Amino acid sequence: SSLLPDLLGDTKAIDAAGNSENGISSKEFAMEVDQKDPFRKYRDEFEFPETGEEATIREPKSRTLYFCGNSLGLQPKRAREYLNEELDKWATYGVEGHFKTVRPWVTVDETVKDQMAAVVGAKPLEVTVMNSLTANLHLMMVPFYRPEKSRFKILIEEKAFPSDYQAVCSQLQFHGYDPEEALIKVQPREDGALILSEDIVDAIERRGDEIALVLIGGVQYYTGQFFDIPSIVQMAHNKGCNVGIDLAHAVGNVPLELHDWGPDFACWCTYKYLNSGPGSIGGCFVHEKHANRTDLPRFAGWWGHQKDDRFKMEHKFVPSPGAAGYQLSNPPVLECAVLRASLNLFIEAGGVPALREKSLALTSYLELLLSMKVPGIQIVTPAERHYRGCQLSLRLPVNIKKVYETLQNEGIIVDTREPDTMRVAPCPLYNSFSDVQQFVEILAQVISNVK
């Protein structure tokens, strides 16, 4: 499967072939690469929306070019089957589904635990699924944001996702601090530019003594940049700060090695690259080193109580070791079923590191074609492969709203973020090189028409 990066790695040679019929920007070239794509069969595992009747460039009723896996992943076809299995169990056993049959609900979270741990590079002990992303951020700040007199600040990246920003501000306020004073935002060097990982590390080095918690996005939702998590974690720990990572845009997108990188906690949602459906269950990592700590406060609930005697209905709380000890309520069975459908595909495909090879090639291809075909386009996302996931964030030379609407009309699903950025995220599990080729060809055409 290392064919793909090779093919694209040597872009200069291919580029020299120019824009000829079989040049890199041609339909034929893209189709040829698709033929060699070892992951191409997974495309048929997903439900693609169809292009509408109003399309004039693309074929009506053809598959959309779907580049919004960073917002809501496509539906794995198995999801319906897995859901129906759980509905059947509910119909057939009622409450006894908790204990009877395959995958009894009482341990439904364990049907996704190992896969989830693999996807984030963690030990199963370190991972649980529960609640939703913002809720988990708060629940993790209970043990890991412990402000003290001279160390009470939280460091985040400027333009963090609003919910994260609002969450940390409300935590600061809850503890009696003014976010104006207690929130440290790492800025880009120039307005609108990227925030450099080294600047985050640098800020932690300079001000670490004041910082109780560093909370950083793994892959930044707006710019698509993949921060240097290991260096951030290392510096934070050197300076005595706790570190949490919001992996919403990283999980299922870039290879993660949470255990080795060592953040204290991480939280994510599963409806983006993990394709588990709108608003579905969140995930949570708590590093092994905290697995058996009894000195950390937590908001406790019966589902976090050790398993052996959870139903004795005794009152004393004895947490399960690891992330599971932070669970509160009995888990949502239907959401776990859809998540399992999706995670199994990741495992079957060989995991995120395997998929990453295709992902790098796909995004490089997108980048290359954009630079060839769309003069004036600005790619906000870093050019270095190691500092990005699959998403490219684009600034267009023309009015973005018009472009967006025309693309939508042609069955091309991307998204825009205020004020001026278009996000395009080709996913290795279900996007093809032809998807990318068609997208750029049409984008170029639309932009020149709008001009």
Next chain:
Amino acid sequence: SSLLPDLLGDTKAIDAAGNSENGISSKEFAMEVDQKDPFRKYRDEFEFPETGEEATIREPKSRTLYFCGNSLGLQPKRAREYLNEELDKWATYGVEGHFKTVRPWVTVDETVKDQMAAVVGAKPLEVTVMNSLTANLHLMMVPFYRPEKSRFKILIEEKAFPSDYQAVCSQLQFHGYDPEEALIKVQPREDGALILSEDIVDAIERRGDEIALVLIGGVQYYTGQFFDIPSIVQMAHNKGCNVGIDLAHAVGNVPLELHDWGPDFACWCTYKYLNSGPGSIGGCFVHEKHANRTDLPRFAGWWGHQKDDRFKMEHKFVPSPGAAGYQLSNPPVLECAVLRASLNLFIEAGGVPALREKSLALTSYLELLLSMKVPGIQIVTPAERHYRGCQLSLRLPVNIKKVYETLQNEGIIVDTREPDTMRVAPCPLYNSFSDVQQFVEILAQVISNVK
């Protein structure tokens, strides 16, 4: 529909008919009442588990006698249809399902809000669906458990559900208090007896000055007693305490008038009497008087931000008024779909107060037959109709485990709670008088065999 309580109200007269062929404990009598039951058609709206092949008293493959709606409600048949609609939208529109078509996901919580508010007797402003029960208890304690120097205690009922107990203990610990000192448990007058609402009111009156929060179950999960919420709330407020109610066993079971009763908050799950499936979404009430308060701390997230500019991605948090302002994350669409399927049935049936008439009759019938047919049985739940929901908690004159297993074998689904209690909860939406009649007949038989 007032036929039913009448029929049973005059139990003495009917009782006089004795145990004859058409007496009150006969199959014929139960079938006659079922014929007159105005809610009987709703029974066909639910999926009943079937009795197993190993049954010897009951017909194999017949409908189970399902009395576990207090633990997991039966599946509304519409649930599958409603779920499939959302899966279809996901397949057809991908991420655009958030804004397109009927019931766009961006406001999916609003598709259940009015029904949910009706079921708990609240204004729509006061209600939201989000997270799960224990998580919501914690999130509500952020604004409503505000310990101060001389007022930091939490009052609960002895033998509250373990998760509630663990939640309040962890809140106390989080704020630096020792539960041994800071938790006030209202005890029954004698060991194993009921806790009287008047004793709760009394404890609040005596110790209210020390109490920051009163957290009480609406209907107690173990005993089935329905506490006198209005009196508890009134005394708590007289003494300057906040009050929260755990409605897990009350919602969809007993008529609630949360707005008028005036607790500060309430939380519930929807998988019991509200039939929304294992581990499904929780509900939350915040009284109107707090709807626009800015002085209460909260754990904030983007979904609680006012709707008009939630997607401007600006950072400043301006909460939606009311309960919606406490939402954190984009809501789980599949869970909302199942909940909507179930809530619509409640609304179509005329709401909980209408169903309560049948519920009172059904439970009185159960009580009457038990006392006639099962010598030595002890009914823990209060005899006064106003102080209980549909559930009766029973202590049997023989080994409970054996009885439980034999019943299970006969397709009779009840549950047991350590150490010695059997809970039986006939639900007016899907249980019949014949269910109750058969249950008691078989229970009597099983107990005399075990003896």
